[in-house]
Amino acid sequence: MRKNHIIGGLIVFGLGLFLVYLYSAYIVEFIKGAVQPILVLFGLVALAAGIFGSKTFKKINFIVAAMFLFLGLYGLYDEYYAVADFFNGLFPPLLVVVGLVSVVHGIRKLT
Numbered sequence: 001m002r003k004n005h006i007i008g009g010l011i012v013f014g015l016g017l018f019l020v021y022l023y024s025a026y027i028v029e030f031i032k033g034a035v036q037p038i039l040v041l042f043g044l045v046a047l048a049a050g051i052f053g054s055k056t057f058k059k060i061n062f063i064v065a066a067m068f069l070f071l072g073l074y075g076l077y078d079e080y081y082a083v084a085d086f087f088n089g090l091f092p093p094l095l096v097v098v099g100l101v102s103v104v105h106g107i108r109k110l111t
Contacts, residue, residue: 033086036075043068 020027043065050061076083 029082030086030089032079033082033084036072036079036083037086039068039072039075041072043070043072 046061046065046068050058050065053061
């Protein structure tokens with residue numbers, strides 16, 4: 001093992017923990033904004049599994065889908081501003097990454 005990797009990893013890990021402590025309010029808001037869309041996605045996946053999946057777990061999938069969709073949609077209503085802040089903070093970096101991937105893909109196809 002390389003000592004520099006271990007030392008660098010510990011420094012970055014420690015810095016990450018310190019920044020989590022320092023900006024804990026922002027992290028809580030980020031998590032509050034991210035939970036509702038994730039619950040809605042899980043609910044939609046469970047609903048699709050209930051509709052298109054095997055008949056063995058159909059009832060369980062529908063129950064899980066109903067719970068996740070209810071919690072996710074109520075959370076979108078209750079924590080609207082946290083979810084809006086989450087999406088406002090997520091889309092610009094996402095667009096930058098997608099744009100870079102598109103440019104790199106286009107350049108690779110030229111050669």
